[in-house]
Amino acid sequence: MGHAASTVHRLITAYQDILVSEGERSATLEAIAARAGVSKGGLTYHFRSKDELAAALFERLQVLVEADLAVMRSEPSQAADYYIRSSLDVQSPLERCNMAVTRLAQGSHPEANELLARCRTQWFEVLMDAVGHEDMVHLVMLLGDGIYFNASLTGTGAMPEETDPATIDRIVRLIGTIRY
Amino acid sequence: MGHAASTVHRLITAYQDILVSEGERSATLEAIAARAGVSKGGLTYHFRSKDELAAALFERLQVLVEADLAVMRSEPSQAADYYIRSSLDVQSPLERCNMAVTRLAQGSHPEANELLARCRTQWFEVLMDAVGHEDMVHLVMLLGDGIYFNASLTGTGAMPEETDPATIDRIVRLIGTIRY
């Protein structure tokens, strides 16, 4: 079954991608529909309103985060490492979805804000179980956020060199030398 | 001179504040004018277009960043410390302005993107002069970005506890123990 993705899936992805690369303002119903390869009518058949589209995006994020948490729980010794490194992978479904929801949150979408808060709490808890030192967990999460923030600016337009994987490697090694 | 801020200043601030707290979509000409306490006609008297308003916002950021860089240059030994700590001060004019321009950049505003890139390059250079170790500078900047990103999410809606100054203090001490 080498299916093309379902229309519903394509519509959510289209919404997500436009949010990430062009911002909320550009994510019009027609733009979303066009990117998904359907008409506006086709979009509204599956999603009666933009809010329903957003709700579907939120659900997608929840599923992706749950999978991510499962990975981290399964390998506690590498959880921090994994968290930092995966922040850099702007192409991964999770990071893209996370970025899209973040855009909505910044547009003062209360639901998006609450969802992000819940996700961050969950990551914090898993990292606490894995690392066991609160300040180190904060350091790891802040570093991840920084990498993520940087990547999201770079992805939008044109930022200079900045954070490449090799640099991240060396930084991870640096904070690995911290004795606490 | 205990002037109330000039109308021009209030308009730029109104634009900035709406961008930060409600996002680009809510920053309509009427909303900006209303927040600044003038009529729409009053706004267009000073700024013929939204682009002119944005240009004024960009200029404000450049001025504020230049002042920030001057502080860092004057006390190289505390530059990294200062950089990290000031990322947390969401109320400062610089951080608010930076946040507003970031919102525009995420809405794929090329000028905003280029300006941010320039600013970040300048911060990097000053920190390089002060710290002298490239990876440490990246670490400091990423940490600052993470704090900033966190604060910007918290400021928007309702995020949980997260990063308070005391936590940042301890984290700064942690990375201060790194021998490189």
Add this chain to the structure above:
DNA sequence: GCCACTATACCGACTAGTCGGTTTTTTCGA
């Protein structure tokens, strides 16, 4: 008298959402 506005009216472009209708796919009894 002119500067810094207010108040109001308007235009064209654009956007979310609706609706009638069309095409495609699935179902199912003869």
Add this chain to the structure above:
DNA sequence: TCGAAAAAACCGACTAGTCGGTATAGTGGC
């Protein structure tokens, strides 16, 4: 297995409302 009916998927024109921008007549203070 065929064909017709039903359900699902989709199209695109339309409506109502919003936004950026323009225009203009008027007001109060210096």
